[in-house]
Amino acid sequence: MSKNGQKNGEQIAVDGYDFVEEIAYEPGGESIRSCHQCGVCSGSCPNVLWMDYSPRKIIALTRAGKRQEVLSSNSMWCCATCHLCTVRCPRGIEMPELMHVLESIAIREGLANHKVSAPTMQRTLVNAAKRQGRVHELGLMGRFFLRTNPLAALKIAPVGLKLLLHGRLPLRAEKIEGTDQLRAMIKEAQTIGGAEE
Amino acid sequence: MKQYSYFPGCSLKSTAVAYDESVRAISASLGIELIELEDWNCCGTTAYSSIDRLESIAIPCRDLALAEKTGLDLVTPCTACFRTFERVNSHLKLYPFLKPKVDKVLAAAGLEYHGKVRVRHLVDVLVNDVGVEAIASKVVNPLHGLRVAAYYGCLLVRPRVTFDDPENPHSLDGLLKSLGAEVVPFPAKGRCCGGSLVISNVDLALGLIRRILESADSNGAECIVTVCPLCQLNLDAYQGMVNSRFGTKFSLPIMFLSQLLGTALGIKPKELGFDRGIVSPEKVLAGHLQESV
Numbered sequence: 387m388s389k390n391g392q393k394n395g396e397q398i399a400v401d402g403y404d405f406v407e408e409i410a411y412e413p414g415g416e417s418i419r420s421c422h423q424c425g426v427c428s429g430s431c432p433n434v435l436w437m438d439y440s441p442r443k444i445i446a447l448t449r450a451g452k453r454q455e456v457l458s459s460n461s462m463w464c465c466a467t468c469h470l471c472t473v474r475c476p477r478g479i480e481m482p483e484l485m486h487v488l489e490s491i492a493i494r495e496g497l498a499n500h501k502v503s504a505p506t507m508q509r510t511l512v513n514a515a516k517r518q519g520r521v522h523e524l525g526l527m528g529r530f531f532l533r534t535n536p537l538a539a540l541k542i543a544p545v546g547l548k549l550l551l552h553g554r555l556p557l558r559a560e561k562i563e564g565t566d567q568l569r570a571m572i573k574e575a576q577t578i579g580g581a582e583e
Numbered sequence: 584m585k586q587y588s589y590f591p592g593c594s595l596k597s598t599a600v601a602y603d604e605s606v607r608a609i610s611a612s613l614g615i616e617l618i619e620l621e622d623w624n625c626c627g628t629t630a631y632s633s634i635d636r637l638e639s640i641a642i643p644c645r646d647l648a649l650a651e652k653t654g655l656d657l658v659t660p661c662t663a664c665f666r667t668f669e670r671v672n673s674h675l676k677l678y679p680f681l682k683p684k685v686d687k688v689l690a691a692a693g694l695e696y697h698g699k700v701r702v703r704h705l706v707d708v709l710v711n712d713v714g715v716e717a718i719a720s721k722v723v724n725p726l727h728g729l730r731v732a733a734y735y736g737c738l739l740v741r742p743r744v745t746f747d748d749p750e751n752p753h754s755l756d757g758l759l760k761s762l763g764a765e766v767v768p769f770p771a772k773g774r775c776c777g778g779s780l781v782i783s784n785v786d787l788a789l790g791l792i793r794r795i796l797e798s799a800d801s802n803g804a805e806c807i808v809t810v811c812p813l814c815q816l817n818l819d820a821y822q823g824m825v826n827s828r829f830g831t832k833f834s835l836p837i838m839f840l841s842q843l844l845g846t847a848l849g850i851k852p853k854e855l856g857f858d859r860g861i862v863s864p865e866k867v868l869a870g871h872l873q874e875s876v
Contacts, residue, residue, distance in 0.1 A: 433791075467738070473750060489632075503783045508633045512631050515625035515631065520624070523594070542785065554859055563622045568624060568645070582636075583678070
């Protein structure tokens with residue numbers, strides 16, 4: 387399946403049942419078929435109260451083909467990848483991996499919930515990792531708040547200041563020798579076009 | 584002296600620099616040699632898998648390819664890096680269709696990876712290679728009943744079982760007891776600190792951090808010991824914010840295992856990065872050590 391939702395030349399219906407197949411093709415996504423809706427994931431999740439839809443509902447909605455609702459929800463962006471659900475799931479589903487699959491599709495198609503800033507956070511971090519080969523935490527925070535809400539930076543400014551004073555936020559960013567290698571790898575990965583089977 | 588390929592990760596160069604300093608400081612006394620992986624790149628952590636599925640496997644493979652050439656186990660003190668590399672190895676085994684794709688991406692950098700690198704967390708190496716008995720025999724400055732909450736967090740033990748129980752881990756407990764510490768009951772020991780959500784959703788994360796601090800505090804802990812740079816950052820740097828948000832009065836120093844271990848081994852506090860803690864550990868440690876810190 388290609389990135390624009392085409393499979394064998396057929397356009398996937400926006401709210402069609404093919405959504406579950408689209409997910410199942412991704413490594414980690416195939417487990418969506420084994421869920422029997424017991425809800426242990428939702429009961430284990432420390433962040434479920436912040437989510438538009440609980441993890442169990444995310445699976446139910448995905449299987450019902452509710453592509454738009456799922457991809458634009460805030461649920462996956464509240465997942466901290468703590469994997470408490472994973473180790474308790476009687477069907478061996480790795481829910482955070484499923485959440486990441488949904489996140490990557492939501493970002494790719496510009497559907498990511500605009501009220502949450504986690505997508506910007508993830509993108510800012512990954513861009514730094516790609517460009518420099520290292521993440522510079524001070525630079526990361528600076529860029530993140532500039533792109534989201536600079537005023538929100540005031541809220542955590544005292545934390546940043548304390549870290550600076552304790553020598554925990556070096557001003558200088560590190561860069562690896564192999565940035566050319568990274569560039570070449572990313573170019574090749576984009577040519578291949580995805581991790582799906 | 585047993586050699587390992589050492590992967591510090593980005594946090595250990597910045598917010599968790601005390602972790603890097605203390606790990607390096609204790610390694611020689613424990614008979615292990617950590618050789619930093621040359622020109623390592625950021626593992627991409629869980630963020631990368633939200634952005635691009637293939638790159639999230641292939642980019643950390645550059646590190647694994649470099650490590651494979653050394654023929655040594657790859658050890659990292661960072662729990663997030665550990666789990667990222669473990670995920671890559673496990674994905675490559677679980678999804679054979681990924682292998683040719685990853686091979687092609689690596690070939691673009693003139694590299695190859697055969698899936699042979701054994702990825703280890705520092706705790707695994709300390710407990711299973713060095714061994715609790717050997718560590719105990721080197722203690723010169725016992726912690727004399729210091730009441731410690733041993734915090735494991737999430738990714739050290741989940742999702743796949745590597746060396747400890749995923750919900751009720753215990754590997755740190757025995758180690759800390761061998762240093763003379765008293766390990767208090769700590770129901771939140773395997774619960775989540777919020778990780779990087781502390782930046783993107785601070786209100787959510789503060790609630791999680793509060794629950795962990797409360798669990799340690801109400802069980803009489805004088806400090807929390809952690810083995811993850813993100814856990815340390817969240818519990819330490821945001822403790823003040825938790826207090827002002829919830830009207831609590833927590834004052835729990837959050838130490839890396841390597842810092843406490845180094846203290847027990849008689850290494851000077853300066854070398855262990857204690858001055859980098861935002862909630863100062865000085866008071867708590869001073870009451871329990873033979874030598875003043």
